[in-house]
Amino acid sequence: MSTQAGDGVPGRREEIFGVAAEIFWTKGYHATSMNDVADAMGMRKPSLYHHVKNKETLLYEMSVSSMHHIIDAALSAANPDPETHLREIIIRHVEALLMDRSRHATALVELRSLSPEQRQHVTSMRRSYDKLIDEAIGAVQTESGRWSGMPTHTVRLALLGMLNWTVFWFRPEGPETPEHIAREFCRIFMPGGSERSSP
Template identity: 35%
Template sequence: MVSNGAGPDNANTADRLLTVAAHLFREKGYAATTTRELAAALGVKSASLYYHMRSKEDLLYDICVDSIQRIDAEVRAKVAEATDPLDELRAFVTTHLRVVLMDHDRHATMLLELRFLPEDRRREVLELRKSYVRVARQILQNLQEKELIRRDLTTTNLSLAIFNTLNWTILWYHPDGASSLDDVIEFLLSFIMAGVQTPGTPMPDGAAMTARPRRRK
């Protein structure tokens, strides 16, 4: 099999390095992960790492940029396929969760270990994140203009509430846990769709249980 450059495949050592690093960074934290552990996990001596990377910090930077760019592209693509404004929100929520939880190590690292990057690089990643968040806010604004969701909360606050509901999941979700990925996506989507509905109004179109078609395992 040959690398197609499209995903975090681990064909070459440089990619494997990012994958293994993200795993350790999530489990032990960036600061507490040593280059020696990294080397051991890859089955090489620590000096050998430096043939594939410039520094430990570069690994973190690459993981952050890579994961945010990937989720941004994937989510925009799925949202573009949506057939109506409410479905755009459903597409955003489900795709965000699916990508974050399937590329768990990298996204948890990006979301939680960002502070260990120096100022300039951290800002760069934060800009990418800001641009990504704007996708959600655009969807929400459109829904408010069409009066399809509540208007008593600002799009800023709605988007904060939604990202809260989505992102804390990385701290307890585990593939072998009590809830499958599909279960988690389903109940969080249902909770969010109820949370954004206009107060005093029945749900838009029975939003709770009419999630998008589920992916089979």
């Protein structure tokens, strides 16, 4: 399935995603209208429809964009040492999440609002990401024996549960930066290891 629903300028579409994500997150997807998004963008609704077909398409493309962002961030970690590699993935995951918190939070909680076909596509992307994380965790288990006896998918569920929850409690105006939070998560999840990871 194509992620393109219109012929709008890519930069303008990204701006629309960002504004819509803030409204979806604060007001709720179902309570938000395309008029709300158009007003927040300072656009007429027909101009908004030039960029995005409808509200569901907007949520779908936002969700796909969110997954591409997270996957690309993880793929940018390429350290040959398994533990350092996984730490770099953790740091990149948290930083990617918190750089665009509303979009990722909306994508996490509004999956049920998509059509079955759209939901299947986003779910397939999530499974691909899960596989990437499973491979990184499995390499650590093989190399160091960490989490011995635990199925790889169980370790991954614990890790992603901890990382993804940050979108619900992190406050940009707070004292902690995304990088600091990510590195603390590394120490919590992988205590006693090397601190060599420096994306």
